[in-house]
Amino acid sequence: MASKQQLAERDVSGQAAEEVSEQAMGPAVLAAAASVGLAWYYFFLRGDRERGLFVGLWPPTILAFASYFNQRKMRQQLEMITRPGTSLKNAIDSMMGNR
Numbered sequence: 001m002a003s004k005q006q007l008a009e010r011d012v013s014g015q016a017a018e019e020v021s022e023q024a025m026g027p028a029v030l031a032a033a034a035s036v037g038l039a040w041y042y043f044f045l046r047g048d049r050e051r052g053l054f055v056g057l058w059p060p061t062i063l064a065f066a067s068y069f070n071q072r073k074m075r076q077q078l079e080m081i082t083r084p085g086t087s088l089k090n091a092i093d094s095m096m097g098n099r
Contacts (some may be wrong), residue, residue, distance in 0.1 A: 028066030032059035 035058040043052025081091035 025070070027067055028062055032062045035059050035062065 020063050035055055039056035039058075040053055041052075042048045046052075077094070081094050
């Protein structure tokens with residue numbers, strides 16, 4: 001049986017993993033939202049429709065790059081845990097950020 005301290009440590013490590021993923025997407029989401037606002041500004045307020053459309057294409061590109069880097073990070077973690085000689089316990093600890 002796991003002690004209360006070990007259970008608390010597991011909860012904290014799970015929260016830490018969630019915070020890391022939120023931190024990774026945070027800047028990309030903020031940049032995408034800012035570019036949407038900038039596109040609206042150019043398109044509606046300044047009347048520069050071409051520039052507004054151009055800037056409006058940035059959010060999907062920014063989010064695509066963020067998704068690519070998150071997938072790359074997940075692939076590296078998967079390769080790390082599937083190395084020969086890795087036990088199941090070590091693989092799970094590695095995924096949860098305990099190592």
